[in-house]
Amino acid sequence: MTVGLVIVSHSVRIAEGVVELAAQMAPSITMAAAGGTDDGGIGTSFDKVQAGFAGADSGDGVVVLCDLGSAVLTAETALDFAEAPERIRIADAPIVEGAVAAAVAAESGADLERVLAAAQDQAPAA
Amino acid sequence: MTVGLVIVSHSVRIAEGVVELAAQMAPSITMAAAGGTDDGGIGTSFDKVQAGFAGADSGDGVVVLCDLGSAVLTAETALDFAEAPERIRIADAPIVEGAVAAAVAAESGADLERVLAAAQDQAPAA
């Protein structure tokens, strides 16, 4: 069981940074950075999110972390067009903290609903 | 009244991305990206945080956003060494979402405690 993650941010750098940070504690998890617009500006890209869904789902599903509201709207729209929407969960969680918690859970072999719950519970401080 | 922000992340890219994202809605706010270790690796840098405190505080104070627990520990340690600790507040808030909310509040001229409250309340979704 290896659930993947898709990180949907308005910023290329945030998405890539979240992936590098979470990878430290979860080196074997597939994480797709879907940050910025198609041309790398601040915004979100439907195509990057869609590619992320495909790239991060090994068959066990993906949990999606988003930053602001319009990232959620883009992710939900991509979900409507997804091939296997039943294996995609959009987390209601802060993007960085939720991604780290989700990645750690996924690394331990948790299933889709547990990885989602880990993202949404987040994790203790300091 | 212009409160500044310091973004303390384990990742250079996350810190810089948060600054670029928040700057979109708060173009006149001074925000310091304190991401990564001294040599740009994953981790936190006391010196970058300290420089951020100095660089982002115009006299009205700074609110500090951190990602994981060790970023908070580094920020608190830098606070112990700060010249004007009474003008520094470490927010208990998610780094990306809290920074955007804080930046918007600071842009509107809110004072230190209000900017802190904005970070910690975060903001509505979608």
Next chain:
Amino acid sequence: MTAGETTLDGAWTRRWIEAVAAAVAERKSALTALDRAIGDGDHGENLDRGFQAVLGKLDALDEQPTPGAVLKLVATTLISTVGGAAGPLYGTAFLKGAMAAGDRQALDAAALVEVLTAARDGIVARGKAEPNDKTMVDAWGPAVEAAAAAGDDVRAALEAAAGAAEAGAVATEPLVAHKGRASYLGDRAIGHRDPGAESSALILRVAAETQ
């Protein structure tokens, strides 16, 4: 054409979208200025990027496309290119509108109301905004109601929709926002018009003016 007998065919739909692209390009900075006041200052650029991309794809349509086919092309292009909240929102609106239009060769007043209703419902389903949340819903909601009340004259329905959307956009000014970026501002959004409501009114005004 005589009022009451007029319908909106695929060619009309295409002319409308071309005129929207031109109007958005012209009003780009005004839309962005609204968004700069209570958002991130990109709404005009976002929509212009989207509609310019649409223009580049219209020639790929059949020579006599259905209204639904035009709307669907607009939907998928906006979704892929806008890059802000307006992308998924308008994209969903045009997509649901296309589905409501179905295979019809042309839309009469009743079909137009179905399309507008589906578009509004799509925006609401996507963004979960309620009336008076200071969003584009505040233009689309009144537009649908006015069009439905306008009787069986499709041009009267378009004119009613445009006028109601414009009034709805103006009416966002005193509101506090509960969705979108403006919701970060609390009371400081008061006095500013919602950019998405304004662009929605523009899109519908252009429809009313398209022959």
Next chain:
Amino acid sequence: MTAGETTLDGAWTRRWIEAVAAAVAERKSALTALDRAIGDGDHGENLDRGFQAVLGKLDALDEQPTPGAVLKLVATTLISTVGGAAGPLYGTAFLKGAMAAGDRQALDAAALVEVLTAARDGIVARGKAEPNDKTMVDAWGPAVEAAAAAGDDVRAALEAAAGAAEAGAVATEPLVAHKGRASYLGDRAIGHRDPGAESSALILRVAAETQ
């Protein structure tokens, strides 16, 4: 030197820190392996970076530094160079230890206990961990108590502290973590030793072995 008359001067403090740097370098991969199991796999590298930086600064000290001066140099250097939670935690520990040592030329058993107590309290103040949260506190807490109970022989106090810290580190194995990165793991941290408790035990063991 005779037990009971021995004190720990600045030269001893320096020898201890040099030996810690060597021991950390040698145990680097083992510490990192512990951190890879329940953290982010950098604890050994973090500490090695810090103590190597300390080595490079020791020569800037006076020829006959006080223990406090050595401890303070270690503190500020670790704070600036470690790059992980261990930096602020050990940095604060050494800093509070330095303050407890004050201007004393040498530490007797009572002063050593004051220094160790201040170090532990600094870690607790910084990290807010409670006993059995599976952190370095679980090494420092028992170490302080054992040293305090060891009487007025400073070497016996060091030996007692080292032994208790080692037992404390081993005793973190069955625990669930409530602070630090291992707290993300829940039950899956059970069976793994806390890397910071292990490095704390190492630092105190080296103290006991430093003549």
